[in-house]
Amino acid sequence: xxxxxxxxxxxxxxxxxxxxxxxxxxxxxxxxxxxxxxxxxxxxxxxxxxxxxxxxxxxxxxxxxxxxxxxxxxxxxxxxxxxxxxxxxxxxxxxxxxxxxxxxxxxxxxxxxxxxxxxxxxxxxxxxxxxxxxxxxxxxxxxxxxxxxxxxxxxxxxxxxxxxxxxxxxxxxxxxxxxxxxxxxxxxxxxxxxxxxxxxxxxxxxxxxxxxxxxxxxxxxxxxxxxxxxxxxxxxxxxxxxxxxxxxxxxxxxxxxxxxxxxxxxxxxxxxxxxxxxxxxxxxxxxxxxx
Amino acid sequence: xxxxxxxxxxxxxxxxxxxxxxxxxxxxxxxxxxxxxxxxxxxxxxxxxxxxxxxxxxxxxxxxxxxxxxxxxxxxxxxxxxxxxxxxxxxxxxxxxxxxxxxxxxxxxxxxxxxxxxxxxxxxxxxxxxxxxxxxxxxxxxxxxxxxxxxxxxxxxxxxxxxxxxxxxxxxxxxxxxxxxxxxxxxxxxxxxxxxxxxxxxxxxxxxxxxxxxxxxxxxxxxxxxxxxxxxxxxxxxxxxxxxxxxxxxxxxxxxxxxxxxxxxxxx
Numbered sequence: 001x002x003x004x005x006x007x008x009x010x011x012x013x014x015x016x017x018x019x020x021x022x023x024x025x026x027x028x029x030x031x032x033x034x035x036x037x038x039x040x041x042x043x044x045x046x047x048x049x050x051x052x053x054x055x056x057x058x059x060x061x062x063x064x065x066x067x068x069x070x071x072x073x074x075x076x077x078x079x080x081x082x083x084x085x086x087x088x089x090x091x092x093x094x095x096x097x098x099x100x101x102x103x104x105x106x107x108x109x110x111x112x113x114x115x116x117x118x119x120x121x122x123x124x125x126x127x128x129x130x131x132x133x134x135x136x137x138x139x140x141x142x143x144x145x146x147x148x149x150x151x152x153x154x155x156x157x158x159x160x161x162x163x164x165x166x167x168x169x170x171x172x173x174x175x176x177x178x179x180x181x182x183x184x185x186x187x188x189x190x191x192x193x194x195x196x197x198x199x200x201x202x203x204x205x206x207x208x209x210x211x212x213x214x215x216x217x218x219x220x221x222x223x224x225x226x227x228x229x230x231x232x233x234x235x236x237x238x239x240x241x242x243x244x245x246x247x248x249x250x251x252x253x254x255x256x257x258x259x260x261x262x263x264x265x266x267x268x269x270x271x272x273x274x275x276x277x278x279x280x281x282x283x284x285x286x287x288x289x290x291x
Numbered sequence: 292x293x294x295x296x297x298x299x300x301x302x303x304x305x306x307x308x309x310x311x312x313x314x315x316x317x318x319x320x321x322x323x324x325x326x327x328x329x330x331x332x333x334x335x336x337x338x339x340x341x342x343x344x345x346x347x348x349x350x351x352x353x354x355x356x357x358x359x360x361x362x363x364x365x366x367x368x369x370x371x372x373x374x375x376x377x378x379x380x381x382x383x384x385x386x387x388x389x390x391x392x393x394x395x396x397x398x399x400x401x402x403x404x405x406x407x408x409x410x411x412x413x414x415x416x417x418x419x420x421x422x423x424x425x426x427x428x429x430x431x432x433x434x435x436x437x438x439x440x441x442x443x444x445x446x447x448x449x450x451x452x453x454x455x456x457x458x459x460x461x462x463x464x465x466x467x468x469x470x471x472x473x474x475x476x477x478x479x480x481x482x483x484x485x486x487x488x489x490x491x492x493x494x495x496x497x498x499x500x501x502x503x504x505x506x507x508x509x510x511x512x513x514x515x516x517x518x519x520x521x522x523x524x525x526x527x528x529x530x531x532x533x534x535x536x537x538x539x540x541x542x543x544x545x546x547x548x549x550x551x552x553x554x555x556x557x558x559x
Contacts, residue, residue, distance in 0.1 A: 058496050060417045064489035065443075066458055066503065067482040077476040079458055081492050102484065105414035109312065187312065211313070220312045280445035280480035 028097045028255055029116075029130045033218065035239045037133035040248030040278075041255060042099045047071045047275040048252075049261060051097060057083040059115055061108035065101055072276025095259055109220065110190060117191065117224035128225050129258060130234040131251055132218035137240065138209070151254040154218075154234040156226045163233065169257050174236060176213045183214035184223070191227035233258065245278070321370055324419050326389070326427045328364040335427050339403040342430035343522070344423065346407045346487050347506060349515040350436035353522065354406045355382050356533045360390040363403075366422060371409055385409040387419075389428075392526070402526055403428065411486045420489035425497050432463075432500040434472075434525060436518060437487035439507040445481045453506070453513045455521075458483070460494045460501040472502055472521065 028042060045051070062082045069078035082102040104112040120128055134152075153171040155163035162173055178184060213219060218234050225232040235254050239247040249272065256262060264270040328335075345354045354360075362380065366387035376384040387409055392402040411419050424433060439456070441448050448454070456477040463471060477483070483491075487503055494501025504521065506514050519531045 056492075056496060058492075060421075062417075063413045063484065064416050064420075064486075064492055065482045065484040066488040066491050068458065068477050068479040070479060072479065077459060077464060079460060079491070079495055081495060101482070108414070183313070215311050215313050217312065277480040280478065 028095060028259070029128055029221065033132040033216065034135045035133055035241055035244035035247060037237065037239055037244050037247045037251055038131035038218075039099065039101065040244060041131050041252040042097050043070060043275045043277070044248055044252040044272055045097055045255065045261070046099065047273045048263065048271070049095075051095075053078075053084055054096070055085050056081045057085055057098065057119075059083060059112055061104050061112040061115070062100070063102045063105055067101070067277075070275050070277035095261060109217075113191070113220050113224040116221070117228045117230070120225060120230055121228035125230060127231045127233070129255060130218050130221050130225075130232065131255055132216070132234060132236055133244075133247065133251070134213075134216070134236050134238045135240070136238045138212050149237065149250055151251065152236045152238075154222055154236070156222075156232055166233065166258070169254070171235070171254065174213070174234075176210070181210065181214065183211045184219070187214055187220055187223035188227065190220075191224045321415075324366060324368045324415065324422060326364050326366050326422055328389075329362065333363065336429045337403065337427065338429050338431070339401060340431045341402045341434070341526070342405065342423070342428060342432070343402070343434045343436070343525075344405040344407060344487075344490060345436050347436050347438040347514075347518070348510050349438075349506065349518045350522075351382065351406055351408060352515055353519050353531065353534050354390070354404050355380070356531075356536075357390075357392075357404075358530055358533060360392055360404060362388055363391045364389040366405075366419065368409065368411065368415060368419065380406075382408070387411075392529070403430070407486065413485055416486045416489035419486060420493045424490060424493040424499065424501075430499065433490065433494050433502070435487050435490050435501070435503040437483070437485075437503065437505050438509045439505045440483060440485075443482045443484060446478055448507055450508055453508065453511060453517065455504060455506045455514075455517060457505075458491060458503045460491065460499065462494075462498050463500040463502055466500055472504065472525075474504065477503075477505060 028045065065082050067080045069076050070080055080101065082100065084099050084101075085096055151171045152174040153163060153166040154174045154177050155161065155166060157163040157165070161177065161179070163171075167173070179188070218236065222232055222234050235251060235258065237247055237251050237254075252272070263272060345351045366389065368387070371385060373385070376386055380386065380388055385408060387405065387407050390404040390406070392404065405423060422428070424430065439448065439454065455474055457472055457474040458477050459471070482488075483503065483505060487505075491501050491503040493499075504518075506518060508514060515534065519534045523529050523531055
């Protein structure tokens with residue numbers, strides 16, 4: 001059974017909803033990224049699998065936000081908090097999904113990541129999947145659009161930094177990842193307890209185009225989980241700000257393939273279920289009374 | 292003014308620097324917020340049966356006009372200056388005062404009011420909410436009064452149409468229907484951030500009955516009357532007669548917002 005987990009926080013309030021020990025091993029994590037694609041993809045997975053909310057994760061480094069239940073089918077008044085954990089269980093797999101709805105306080109980013117990685121490791125999770133997106137406007141050295149949109153992966157599954165399972169699924173390796181490049185090395189040094197090498201912080205002014213990838217939140221999370229000995233796979237897609245629903249479907253489908261969460265096992269009878277909260281994603285319709 | 296046709300669309304609820312691991316390194320940590328209680332210092336934690344926290348202008352105005360309240364403490368955020376504050380509490384002060392509606396000296400005050408008249412930075416909200424809910428004060432029930440934030444609201448907000456909605460904790464939802472506030476739920480898809488969100492989150496995590504009531508418009512006499520009636524339904528002994536007395540002056544006090552059109556970019 002896969003052991004995937006999104007982990008984070010000092011406290012896990014399991015008893016908010018049920019006194020049930022979460023024995024899921026597979027965790028799908030999201031990081032803030034352009035277009036909020038990772039968050040939209042997790043919303044889609046939660047809504048479609050009918051996963052149950054099993055708790056909230058309390059971390060003082062997250063900026064606060066609250067809202068009504070995002071999934072529906074009606075706004076039932078169940079409160080939604082910045083970092084939630086939901087559990088999907090079937091006879092063959094147990095997967096937890098974590099949804100992060102607000103940014104981390106800017107200066108506390110690394111503290112948040114320490115907490116998350118510690119919690120993931122201490123709860124026995126084996127595999128973490130991080131969903132995120134990349135800015136299409138940034139330079140892409142090996143972007144090949146001839147075969148259509150592509151999901152890219154970053155994995156520590158093997159020493160070669162390649163993942164056969166991902167490649168069989170048609171995902172492309174993120175070639176821009178270079179563990180010896182200065183910013184990737186800096187991230188590793190931040191999270192590895194026994195790192196002997198002292199690396200200097202690079203201020204924003206010193207960053208170059210090649211530093212774009214390690215500057216993104218998913219890169220820090222990848223480094224944090226890796227340092228805790230967890231198997232971590234980042235699934236990424238390029239997008240722009242705008243209507244990111246198709247990107248969310250694309251990324252959610254990739255995650256479902258990787259975790260064997262196939263739509264035919266979903267509670268909706270094999271179809272993706274649009275979360276209720278998406279109805280107002282682009283605001284209210286225009287006031288026609290002016291015409 | 293930027294060209295709306297060619298400029299990049301705004302990011303979704305975060306800033307570009309939130310996507311950069313190498314944004315400026317963290318500054319020196321700030322001293323934590325703390326509460327100073329008046330003499331004699333009460334036995335902590337205080338355990339009121341009800342804690343009402345005012346963040347919106349209408350609720351702050353009502354709290355200010357309530358006659359029978361006793362100032363028992365104030366919350367200090369060290370980096371926010373006191374300059375300009377008056378000796379006697381005033382609506383113009385940058386302060387966060389805590390009042391008791393009982394004027395006995397019993398440590399277990401039944402109803403506590405908090406007037407949040409200072410701009411709590413989002414990254415300090417969690418520390419402030421921990422002080423008010425679960426640390427120095429452990430209430431049995433919490434009501435938070437704030438305004439709908441237009442930047443986070445996905446519905447239509449009209450300056451002529453008053454709205455109110457609520458969010459509740461799980462404990463509040465399980466309470467008897469007659470004791471709960473009869474309001475529609477805040478619509479799904481919109482969010483509330485800042486201190487009011489942190490306070491309600493704290494209530495949810497601590498299994499405390501909590502309700503966040505958000506209203507619109509931010510400055511309107513009708514909303515003041517609505518909030519006054521709401522508070523009266525929760526605390527029947529509340530004396531809100533003086534709220535109507537100075538209500539005509541309410542709009543003039545909030546002149547900054549009423550004249551907001553003068554600040555529009557169209558007139559630069």
